[in-house]
Amino acid sequence: MGHDETRNGRVTPHNPIADDGDEYKFCSTCAFGAVCVGRGVDKIGLSELHCLVEHVGSYRAGESIFRTGDRFGAIFAVRSGTVKTRLVDMEGRELILGFYLPGELVGLNAIHPEIYPCDAVALDTVEVCRFLFPALATLAMRIPQVQKELFRRLSKDIGDASLRNQESSADERLAGFVLDLSARYAARGFSGQSLHLSMSRSDIANYLGLASETVSRVLRRFQDGGLLEVDGREVTITDAAALRDIAKNLLHR
Amino acid sequence: MGHDETRNGRVTPHNPIADDGDEYKFCSTCAFGAVCVGRGVDKIGLSELHCLVEHVGSYRAGESIFRTGDRFGAIFAVRSGTVKTRLVDMEGRELILGFYLPGELVGLNAIHPEIYPCDAVALDTVEVCRFLFPALATLAMRIPQVQKELFRRLSKDIGDASLRNQESSADERLAGFVLDLSARYAARGFSGQSLHLSMSRSDIANYLGLASETVSRVLRRFQDGGLLEVDGREVTITDAAALRDIAKNLLHR
DNA sequence: CGGATTTTTGACCAATGTCAAGACCGGTGG
DNA sequence: CCACCGGTCTTGACATTGGTCAAAAATCCG
Numbered sequence: 001m002g003h004d005e006t007r008n009g010r011v012t013p014h015n016p017i018a019d020d021g022d023e024y025k026f027c028s029t030c031a032f033g034a035v036c037v038g039r040g041v042d043k044i045g046l047s048e049l050h051c052l053v054e055h056v057g058s059y060r061a062g063e064s065i066f067r068t069g070d071r072f073g074a075i076f077a078v079r080s081g082t083v084k085t086r087l088v089d090m091e092g093r094e095l096i097l098g099f100y101l102p103g104e105l106v107g108l109n110a111i112h113p114e115i116y117p118c119d120a121v122a123l124d125t126v127e128v129c130r131f132l133f134p135a136l137a138t139l140a141m142r143i144p145q146v147q148k149e150l151f152r153r154l155s156k157d158i159g160d161a162s163l164r165n166q167e168s169s170a171d172e173r174l175a176g177f178v179l180d181l182s183a184r185y186a187a188r189g190f191s192g193q194s195l196h197l198s199m200s201r202s203d204i205a206n207y208l209g210l211a212s213e214t215v216s217r218v219l220r221r222f223q224d225g226g227l228l229e230v231d232g233r234e235v236t237i238t239d240a241a242a243l244r245d246i247a248k249n250l251l252h253r
Numbered sequence: 254m255g256h257d258e259t260r261n262g263r264v265t266p267h268n269p270i271a272d273d274g275d276e277y278k279f280c281s282t283c284a285f286g287a288v289c290v291g292r293g294v295d296k297i298g299l300s301e302l303h304c305l306v307e308h309v310g311s312y313r314a315g316e317s318i319f320r321t322g323d324r325f326g327a328i329f330a331v332r333s334g335t336v337k338t339r340l341v342d343m344e345g346r347e348l349i350l351g352f353y354l355p356g357e358l359v360g361l362n363a364i365h366p367e368i369y370p371c372d373a374v375a376l377d378t379v380e381v382c383r384f385l386f387p388a389l390a391t392l393a394m395r396i397p398q399v400q401k402e403l404f405r406r407l408s409k410d411i412g413d414a415s416l417r418n419q420e421s422s423a424d425e426r427l428a429g430f431v432l433d434l435s436a437r438y439a440a441r442g443f444s445g446q447s448l449h450l451s452m453s454r455s456d457i458a459n460y461l462g463l464a465s466e467t468v469s470r471v472l473r474r475f476q477d478g479g480l481l482e483v484d485g486r487e488v489t490i491t492d493a494a495a496l497r498d499i500a501k502n503l504l505h506r
Numbered sequence: 507c508g509g510a511t512t513t514t515t516g517a518c519c520a521a522t523g524t525c526a527a528g529a530c531c532g533g534t535g536g
Numbered sequence: 537c538c539a540c541c542g543g544t545c546t547t548g549a550c551a552t553t554g555g556t557c558a559a560a561a562a563t564c565c566g
Binding site: 463 | 530
C-alpha cells in the first residue's frame with residue numbers, strides 16, 4: 001500500500017495524523033478535544049464519548065465518505081488527510097463547498113435536511129472518526145460540555161461560511177485562503193509556515209469562485225513578489241505580514 | 254407612534270407580523286413554531302418555552318438589536334419587520350451578511366465567539382422575541398424537540414450560507430435573491446408573489462457582491478423582459494418559471 | 507519511456523465595476 | 537401649495553479585472 005508510510009517516521013506537516021488517544025486523553029487533534037482536554041468532563045462522560053466513536057478508513061484519494069442524498073446518520077471528524085465537500089449539478093459541474101483538515105468536523109450541514117446535501121470526498125489518504133448523530137445528540141442531553149461543543153461548532157461554521165461571501169479580488173481571496181489554511185494547521189499543532197495543498201488548483205479556484213488560471217497567475221505573482229514559495233503543491237509562506245495586508249479587507253474572525 | 258397601525262387592519266405582505274399566540278398555540282410564524290405546532294411537545298415544555306421568551310421592540314429603522322462585540326446572551330426571532338446583519342470594517346465599509354424576515358432567527362453565529370460578531374440592524378419597524386441562550390440551552394437538555402430544533406436551525410444556516418458562495422453572474426444572483434425572498438415569505442404564509450424590499454439597492458448589491466448600479470440595471474432588464482414588475486421597492490413576480498430558469502445554476506435546496 | 511492529467515502562460519474579450527450626471531421621491535419649512 | 541433638500545435610484549460612458557480559449561510545459565504514474 002505505502003500510503004501510510006509517514007506514520008512510521010516523524011509526523012510531518014504534510015500528512016498530519018491525529019494520535020489515537022486513549023479513554024482519558026482522546027485524540028489530541030480530535031474534534032471534541034476541547035470537550036475532553038482540561039475542561040473537566042468527568043471520566044464517565046469522556047469514556048462514553050469515546051465509546052460512541054468509530055474509527056473508519058482509510059479512504060483513498062477520490063473515494064467518498066458520504067454522498068449527496070445518503071440518509072444522514074453521522075458526523076465525521078477528520079483524523080488524517082484532507083476532505084473536500086462538493087455538489088455536482090445536472091451538467092456535471094462541481095461546486096466545492098469546503099476543505100476539512102485533521103480535527104475538523106464534516107457533515108454538520110446534514111442535520112437539517114436529514115440527508116447529506118453534498119459529497120464528502122477524500123483528497124488523499126483519509127481516516128475519520130464517525131460519531132453516530134442520534135447517540136451524540138442523546139449524549140449532549142446529559143453532558144453539557146458535549147452539547148455546548150456541538151453548538152459551538154455549528155455556530156462557528158455559520159460564521160465562517162457567511163464571512164466567505166464577501167466580494168473581493170482574486171489576490172485577497174488567495175491570500176486569505178493560504179492564511180486560513182496555515183492558521184488551521186497551526187491551530188492543530190502542525191507547521192503553519194509550510195503547507196501542502198492536497199487539492200488541485202481547479203478545486204481551489206472553484207472554492208474561491210475563480211478560474212484555475214487565475215489561481216496559477218496570482219500564486220506566481222505572490223511568488224515573484226516574495227510573499228511565498230510555490231513548488232507544485234508545496235507552499236511556504238515567506239512574508240505572512242504582506243499576505244495579511246493583502247487579505248486584510250476580508251475582515252476575519 | 255403609528256408604527257404598528259397595520260396590526261389593526263388586515264395583515265399585509267408588506268408588513269407581515271406574527272400573531273402573539275398563546276401558551277398552546279404560540280406565535281404562528283414563531284421561530285420555534287415547528288417545535289410546538291403538531292409535533293407533540295407536551296404542554297409543560299411548550300409553556301416553559303413560552304416563559305423563556307421576551308418580546309422586545311419596536312425598533313425603528315436604523316436601530317440596532319445588538320452590536321458587534323456585545324457579549325452574547327440571547328438569540329432573537331424576528332416577529333415583524335426585517336433585520337439585516339452586517340460588519341463594518343476599519344475604513345467604514347459595510348459588509349451585509351444576511352437579511353432576516355419574520356419567523357427567522359438572528360444571532361446563531363454568536364454562540365461560538367460568545368460575542369456578537371456583527372451588528373443586527375432594523376431595516377424598518379421591527380419587533381423581536383428574545384430567547385436568553387443559557388436558558389434555551391438548559392431547556393434543550395430536557396426537551397428533545399427543542400434541542401433538535403436548535404440543531405436543525407444551526408445546520409440549515411450552515412447549508413444556506415455555504416450555498417451562497419458559488420460564483421455566478423449578476424443575473425443569476427438577482428434572480429436567486431428575489432426567488433429566495435419570495436419563498437421565505439411564502440413559507441411563513443405571506444404572499445410570495447409580490448414583495449416589498451425593505452433594504453436599499455446598495456444593501457442588496459453589497460449582500461450579493463455586486464455594485465448597486467448593477468442591481469438597478471439587472472432589475473430593469475428583468476422588468477423589460479417581463480419577468481417581474483418593479484416599482485421602487487415593490488416587486489411583483491410575473492414569470493417565476495423564467496426566474497427559476499435563470500437562477501437554476503444556483504443549485505438550491 | 508509514454509500517455510494522461512495538471513499547471514502554467516499568453517492573447518483576447520466580456521461582464522461588471524467605477525465615475526459622473528441626472529431623475530425621482532419623501533419630507534420639511536416657508 | 538410649492539420650492540427646496542438629502543438621499544436613493546437610474547442611466548450612460550468608460551476602464552479594468554478576471555474569464556475563456558488555446559497551446560506549451562511540467563508532473564504523475566504505470
